[in-house]
Amino acid sequence: MLQVIEYLPLILKGMVLTVEVALLSVLIAIVLGMIGALAKLSRSRIARGLAGTYTTLIRGIPELVTMLLIFFGGQILVNNIGAKLGMEYIDVSPFFAGVITIGFIYGAYMTETFRGGIMAVSRGEIEAGYAFGMTPLQVFLRITFPAMVRHALPSFGNNWLVLIKATALVSVIGLQDMVYNAGLAGGSTRQPFTFFLVVAFLFLVITGFSDVGTRWLDKRYSVGVRKA
Amino acid sequence: MDFEVIIKYLPLYLRGLQTTIILVAISLVLGLCLAIPIALLATSKNKWVSFLPKAYIYFFRGTPLLVQMFLIYHGMGQFEVIRESFLWVIFKEAYACALIAFALNTAGYTGEILRGTIEQTAFGEIEAAKSCGMSTAMIYRRIILPSTFRRALPAYGNEVIFMLHGSSLAGLITIVDLFGAAKIVNARNFVPFESFITAGVIYLIVTFLIVWVFKRAERHWHAYLRPRES
Numbered sequence: 332m333l334q335v336i337e338y339l340p341l342i343l344k345g346m347v348l349t350v351e352v353a354l355l356s357v358l359i360a361i362v363l364g365m366i367g368a369l370a371k372l373s374r375s376r377i378a379r380g381l382a383g384t385y386t387t388l389i390r391g392i393p394e395l396v397t398m399l400l401i402f403f404g405g406q407i408l409v410n411n412i413g414a415k416l417g418m419e420y421i422d423v424s425p426f427f428a429g430v431i432t433i434g435f436i437y438g439a440y441m442t443e444t445f446r447g448g449i450m451a452v453s454r455g456e457i458e459a460g461y462a463f464g465m466t467p468l469q470v471f472l473r474i475t476f477p478a479m480v481r482h483a484l485p486s487f488g489n490n491w492l493v494l495i496k497a498t499a500l501v502s503v504i505g506l507q508d509m510v511y512n513a514g515l516a517g518g519s520t521r522q523p524f525t526f527f528l529v530v531a532f533l534f535l536v537i538t539g540f541s542d543v544g545t546r547w548l549d550k551r552y553s554v555g556v557r558k559a
Numbered sequence: 560m561d562f563e564v565i566i567k568y569l570p571l572y573l574r575g576l577q578t579t580i581i582l583v584a585i586s587l588v589l590g591l592c593l594a595i596p597i598a599l600l601a602t603s604k605n606k607w608v609s610f611l612p613k614a615y616i617y618f619f620r621g622t623p624l625l626v627q628m629f630l631i632y633h634g635m636g637q638f639e640v641i642r643e644s645f646l647w648v649i650f651k652e653a654y655a656c657a658l659i660a661f662a663l664n665t666a667g668y669t670g671e672i673l674r675g676t677i678e679q680t681a682f683g684e685i686e687a688a689k690s691c692g693m694s695t696a697m698i699y700r701r702i703i704l705p706s707t708f709r710r711a712l713p714a715y716g717n718e719v720i721f722m723l724h725g726s727s728l729a730g731l732i733t734i735v736d737l738f739g740a741a742k743i744v745n746a747r748n749f750v751p752f753e754s755f756i757t758a759g760v761i762y763l764i765v766t767f768l769i770v771w772v773f774k775r776a777e778r779h780w781h782a783y784l785r786p787r788e789s
Contacts, residue, residue: 388763392759393726393727394724395724396727396758400756403755404751407752499626500623503731510629523637527629530626
């Protein structure tokens with residue numbers, strides 16, 4: 332027990348990193364998901380094809396494989412481009428690679444979420460926006476997006492929970508998140524079970540807080556809806 | 560892309576694929592066997608009975624599979640009792656640890672799927688069975704469970720794919736599964752694109768196969784839900 336207290340700051344430091352990775356990658360995922368959803372619903376066949384390939388490929392391949400591909404492959408790619416531009420050797424940081432990868436993967440899941448959400452917005456509301464003379468961007472920002480959030484939220488919440496758990500994988504590429512630090516602490520105290528159990532508990536804490544967050548968002552975006 | 564490397568290591572990949580498939584298949588079977596009692600107990604109206612299975616589901620769905628696997632693979636050695644008993648034969652093997660972790664994990668997810676579908680069984684069906692004079696056991700055997708398995712099919716298909724992808728974690732604890740094979744090829748030749756894309760493509764093919772099988776199964780078991788063809 333004393334050893335747990337001794338190593339707790341290390342684990343909590345890892346937890347901060349875990350949350351940072353999760354928040355940054357969910358931002359990337361939201362942006363990619365939005366672009367993907369609009370592409371999937373667009374009239375352009377090329378955009379639809381590209382978005383379709385993106386979601387099928389990403390959702391068909393394990394995250395771990397994609398992550399190592401981007402981490403090791405990205406390193407080579409960045410340096411090949413860098414060499415052509417006459418730059419020195421660039422070291423891709425695991426943090427950057429981890430955030431990009433998780434964001435890229437969950438962007439595919441968010442694409443499906445947002446596509447469903449946008450499709451649930453009633454056509455009349457969007458038409459009314461155009462009838463008022465709004466530009467497509469205005470219609471999207473003022474009507475489609477706010478109305479879509481409510482429909483997309485349950486699936487978004489699920490994706491977010493899966494994403495948080497996926498951040499554990501960044502420990503594989505050497506990022507010192509809480510799983511990595513628990514491995515260190517468990518190794519030096521010879522109590523790996525204790526420390527991994529602490530980490531498991533901390534994951535439950537994060538998901539617990541997320542639940543409160545999604546409920547708050549749901550309340551905020553359902554203001555105009557009557558419920559039984 | 561250097562195809563020579565891929566062809567040279569293709570046998571390794573295929574052996575890895577075999578390991579992956581066996582791992583996934585055994586953990587799915589074990590997981591399903593565990594999930595059924597878990598789901599039945601979790602749907603109990605008695606709070607004392609449903610508490611433990613619900614906590615089990617909450618724990619295994621709320622924490623990463625990686626952490627669960629490490630708890631078993633790295634963690635069990637912490638306890639003297641286990642190290643000195645016959646159990647150590649099991650827990651010192653990476654393969655067995657991965658299998659146990661995957662089975663327990665998929666039992667949690669499958670348990671939740673079944674719990675949801677059992678609870679959504681139309682009450683009229685149960686009432687009808689009761690008025691026919693069936694006992695509770697018979698109602699479960701004849702009415703609730705068959706209809707639950709049918710309705711759980713699409714969600715279970717997703718879970719199978721999830722398990723296939725999750726099984727790649729086995730490659731992290733010295734097991735040479737499909738991902739483990741890709742890791743070895745990359746480490747020996749430093750060809751991240753060739754090695755991981757090959758593994759990715761094989762995973763993709765298996766995923767598509769699973770999707771196809773479940774589509775066929777749904778066509779068979781959900782025949783009564785299909786719109787009538789004229």
